[in-house]
Each structure stands twice: as structure tokens, then as C-alpha cells.
Amino acid sequence: MSLSLDSTVKLNNGVEMPWFGLGVYKVEDGKEVHTSVQSALQNGYRAIDTASFYQNEEGVGQAIKASGVPRDDIFVTTKVWNDEQGYESTLEAFENSRKKLGLDVIDLYLIHWPIKGKFKDTWRAMEKLYNDGKVRAIGVSNFKVHHLEELLADATVKPVINQIELHPRLTQEDVREFCQKNEILVEAWSPLMRGKVFDDPVIESLSKKYNKSPAQIILRWDLQSNIVTIPKSVHEERIKQNADIFDFELSQEDIEQIDALNRDERVGPDPDNMS
Ligand code: NDP
Numbered sequence: 001m002s003l004s005l006d007s008t009v010k011l012n013n014g015v016e017m018p019w020f021g022l023g024v025y026k027v028e029d030g031k032e033v034h035t036s037v038q039s040a041l042q043n044g045y046r047a048i049d050t051a052s053f054y055q056n057e058e059g060v061g062q063a064i065k066a067s068g069v070p071r072d073d074i075f076v077t078t079k080v081w082n083d084e085q086g087y088e089s090t091l092e093a094f095e096n097s098r099k100k101l102g103l104d105v106i107d108l109y110l111i112h113w114p115i116k117g118k119f120k121d122t123w124r125a126m127e128k129l130y131n132d133g134k135v136r137a138i139g140v141s142n143f144k145v146h147h148l149e150e151l152l153a154d155a156t157v158k159p160v161i162n163q164i165e166l167h168p169r170l171t172q173e174d175v176r177e178f179c180q181k182n183e184i185l186v187e188a189w190s191p192l193m194r195g196k197v198f199d200d201p202v203i204e205s206l207s208k209k210y211n212k213s214p215a216q217i218i219l220r221w222d223l224q225s226n227i228v229t230i231p232k233s234v235h236e237e238r239i240k241q242n243a244d245i246f247d248f249e250l251s252q253e254d255i256e257q258i259d260a261l262n263r264d265e266r267v268g269p270d271p272d273n274m275s
Pocket residue numbers: 022023024025026049050112141142163164188189190191192193194195213215216230231232233234235238239241242268
């Protein structure tokens with residue numbers, strides 16, 4: 001698989017999405033988000049992952065406009081937050097996000113968490129937004145296999161993606177297998193486990209072997225495992241470093257070594273406990 005930073009993957013509805021992008025969770029609206037989105041775009045990133053919950057959609061939108069990169073070359077994801085779920089409230093939340101981002105059409109809109117008793121109504125609203133052409137693709141986040149089964153039972157539009165916590169300590173084999181069978185792409189959030197896995201001996205030894213940083217080893221592992229990634233950084237050097245993963249290849253054996261680091265350990269909440 002020979003890829004570069006602007007390489008895309010075809011989603012199950014035919015829309016092309018970059019394999020790699022910038023996450024902006026916990027990046028402050030205003031100067032901080034402006035600077036990180038700007039430096040990502042200047043360094044060749046073409047996808048940005050935000051959410052209404054992050055409260056920085058305005059800054060993301062302004063940075064995109066100021067970047068000079070044509071709108072159509074940038075893939076923007078945002079998400080409907082838990083207290084916005086339900087049919088009407090999702091339609092309203094979408095309009096708010098769209099206005100804040102200053103975009104006519106959002107590339108990908110996700111249900112942020114599978115809120116019990118709500119997410120199916122939310123999905124109906126997402127289907128309407130999609131059918132009305134306001135969003136190019138719709139998907140979910142933090143869905144376990146049982147959530148996906150419940151959703152797919154009545155969905156008229158299949159989610160294109162499931163964005164889940166995924167890193168060497170949480171490899172999510174069951175969700176990945178289900179998604180693959182159902183043509184739903186997997187996207188990793190907290191791909192770097194927020195820095196908590198860099199000192200693992202296997203990651204450290206691979207870092208020496210390939211002369212790449214621990215972050216680059218992990219992000220390359222995602223790429224070679226067909227997983228979309230959106231590492232977050234507010235530092236230009238790291239933004240550049242994280243994207244510099246297209247000039248080496250992990251051996252199959254080394255990929256399996258990383259797979260074996262799984263401990264089902266989360267840095268975020270268990271989706272079954274999110275209310
Ligand atoms: P990440 O795993 O991307 O880790 C980010 C942390 O690692 C930051 O503290 C950053 O610091 C640091 N870091 C980044 N690159 C490097 C590097 N090369 N070397 C050393 N440290 C580095 O965590 P996130 O939780 O931010 O996940 C990524 C994105 O996923 C989010 O920003 C968000 O868009 C999305 N997300 C989605 C969720 C969901 O429920 N759908 C939940 C959580 C996240 P610094 O910024 O100081 O460089």
C-alpha cells in the first residue's frame with residue numbers, strides 16, 4: 001500500500017475521505033485552534049475532526065477559510081453531542097454546527113456517543129440531513145457491536161464510519177471485525193493514547209529499529225491496519241512529525257507485535273456507561 005498524506009479511502013457511499021487528519025479535542029477556540037489547524041493545513045493535512053462538544057467549531061471554520069486551501073480539498077468532520085440527541089434537536093444541532101463552521105455542506109457528521117433510547121431518533125435525523133444533501137456522509141462514534149446491530153436493524157442509510165477509541169492498549173478486534181464485514185470504516189480516536197503508550201518496550205524497540213518516533217510507529221500501524229487516524233497536537237513540530245509516516249513500512253511481524261499489546265484499557269469512558 002503506497003500512500004501519502006493526501007491519500008483517501010472510498011467510503012461505502014462512494015465519498016473519498018483522507019486516511020489521516022488532525023483532531024482538535026481540548027484545543028481552545030480562538031488562537032490555539034486557529035494556529036493548529038493552520039499549521040496542519042500548511043503541512044499538507046486535508047482532514048480536520050471537531051465536534052460541537054469541543055466548542056471550537058468557529059475557530060476551525062475561520063482557520064479553514066484563512067488557509068487559502070480550497071474548501072473542496074478539505075474534509076471536515078463534526079459530531080452531534082449527547083444532550084443534542086433526538087430527531088428535532090439533532091437537526092437543530094447540525095444547523096448550529098454548520099453556522100459555526102461557516103460551511104454550506106459538512107463532509108462527515110457523526111453521532112458522538114450511542115445514547116440509549118435516543119440514538120435511533122438521532123440517526124433518522126442524520127439520514128434526513130444526508131438525503132437533503134446537507135452532509136456528504138454520516139456515521140457514528142463509540143458504537144460497540146450491539147449498538148451497531150441495533151442501528152442497522154432499521155437504518156435506511158448505513159453509517160460510513162465508526163470512530164472509536166483505538167490504540168495499542170485497546171485494539172477493539174471485535175468491533176473492527178464487525179465493521180469490516182459491514183463495510184463500515186474504522187477511525188481511531190486517541191490513537192496515541194494521549195501519550196500513555198510511548199514508553200512501552202515494544203513501541204520503544206520498534207522506534208529504534210525504524211528510526212521513527214513512538215507516535216510515528218503507532219500511526220503507521222493504524223495506516224497499515226486500514227484504520228483512519230486523527231492525532232491531536234497543538235505543536236507544529238509534532239503536527240509535522242505525526243504526518244511523516246509515509247516513507248517507511250512496518251513488517252507484518254511488527255504489526256502483530258503491536259496488535260499483541262492489547263489490554264482492553266481505555267483512556268475514555270466505556271460507551272455502555274455514557275449517559
Ligand atoms: P491523541 O491520542 O491524539 O493524543 C494527543 C496528545 O498527545 C496531546 O497531549 C498531544 O500533545 C500529544 N502528542 C501528539 N503528538 C505527539 C507526538 N508526536 N509526540 C508526543 N506527544 C504527542 O488524543 P486525543 O484524545 O486528542 O484524540 C485525537 C482526536 O480524536 C481528538 O483530538 C478528537 O478529534 C478525537 N476524539 C474523539 C472522541 C470521540 O468520542 N469520538 C473522543 C476523544 C477524541 P500536544 O497537543 O501538546 O502536542
